[in-house]
Amino acid sequence: MKALVTGGAGFIGSHLVDRLMEQGHEVRVLDDLSAGTLENIKRWLDHERFEFIKGDMRDAEFVKKAVEGVDVVFHLAANPEVRISSQSPELLYETNVLITYNLLNAMRDSNVEYIVFTSSSTVYGDAEVIPTPEDYGPLEPISVYGGAKLAAEALISGYAHTFDFKALIFRLANIIGERSNHGVIYDFINKLRKNPKELEILGDGTQRKSYLHVSDTVEGMLHIFEHFKRSEKTVDFYNLGNDDWITVKEIAEIVSEEMRLRPRFVFTGGVDGGRGWKGDVKFMRLSIEKAKATGWRPKLNSYEAVRRTVRELL
Numbered sequence: 001m002k003a004l005v006t007g008g009a010g011f012i013g014s015h016l017v018d019r020l021m022e023q024g025h026e027v028r029v030l031d032d033l034s035a036g037t038l039e040n041i042k043r044w045l046d047h048e049r050f051e052f053i054k055g056d057m058r059d060a061e062f063v064k065k066a067v068e069g070v071d072v073v074f075h076l077a078a079n080p081e082v083r084i085s086s087q088s089p090e091l092l093y094e095t096n097v098l099i100t101y102n103l104l105n106a107m108r109d110s111n112v113e114y115i116v117f118t119s120s121s122t123v124y125g126d127a128e129v130i131p132t133p134e135d136y137g138p139l140e141p142i143s144v145y146g147g148a149k150l151a152a153e154a155l156i157s158g159y160a161h162t163f164d165f166k167a168l169i170f171r172l173a174n175i176i177g178e179r180s181n182h183g184v185i186y187d188f189i190n191k192l193r194k195n196p197k198e199l200e201i202l203g204d205g206t207q208r209k210s211y212l213h214v215s216d217t218v219e220g221m222l223h224i225f226e227h228f229k230r231s232e233k234t235v236d237f238y239n240l241g242n243d244d245w246i247t248v249k250e251i252a253e254i255v256s257e258e259m260r261l262r263p264r265f266v267f268t269g270g271v272d273g274g275r276g277w278k279g280d281v282k283f284m285r286l287s288i289e290k291a292k293a294t295g296w297r298p299k300l301n302s303y304e305a306v307r308r309t310v311r312e313l314l
């Protein structure tokens, strides 16, 4: 198959590219290198089955060219920062909704058969049912980021039904691992490198979420995609996460231990009852029963994924 991976030079995208290339597919990466790097995909740059295009998906004409000749689009390009929701809603709209709209319009006039989209657990907001299943509702995101992801999901569904392609939507828990360049583990390591004696923790440290290693994520995406191709569904939704969860304070302890440090933890207290920032979902664990029914299982639980990630980033 010939795949376009938007955001393919980024954290999750580049791991997906590795697997697709190893499986023998033709891969085109589209990335503006705002967060991704050529370093992440350097092993493929000279490969005959690989193509890299640098560009901004806010430019509709450019996106049209990028989908030419492709069978499937893995749409991972996005600004993933929940925490900028209150300062930069416009940026989150453009880099999550507008670029998805441009992609869908490009797909209308092409032969693309499938779109695989990485949505987010944040579409559920403060879910009243935990573990949260895919059919939980009504969906009430509490961040602009979560709202933008849900808007993108809705557009994808509408376009898929109207213009006859199939769409697979993953709602991801917190994905961590090698090459990640944002998020709590990355932040803690950098803070401790600057000041090994003290670690500032945003919020009250009791935020508890489910973390999935990027290797398990990419394996799950490709496994479930094969399953989806054999199904009759036009659009389908899968949560990908872990059965367990871990608090921010426990993450701070693991990072400190792996760095052989014993810093004093300083809690900022945060906003709205101990959240790290406005719109930070405090408790998140997704039901992964639907994904597991396809035969996929995460190999690392949240604790193991966190420890592995700290070692990889160090």
Ligand SMILES: O=c1ccn([C@@H]2O[C@H](COP(=O)(O)OP(=O)(O)O[C@H]3O[C@H](CO)[C@H](O)[C@H](O)[C@H]3O)[C@@H](O)[C@H]2O)c(=O)[nH]1
Residues within 6 Å of the ligand: 079, 080, 081, 082, 083, 119, 120, 121, 122, 172, 173, 174, 175, 182, 183, 184, 185, 187, 188, 200, 201, 202, 203, 205, 207, 209, 248, 275, 276, 277, 280, 281, 282, 284
């Ligand atoms: O210095 C820090 C940084 C983060 N946190 C806390 O750590 C938790 C995790 O924060 P991250 O920034 O690592 O991740 P988010 O939960 O905000 O979001 C991540 O997971 C989501 C899905 O669950 C989205 O997909 C999103 O793109 C991705 O960044 C939060 O409760 C936050 O308050 C701190 O205490 N201190």
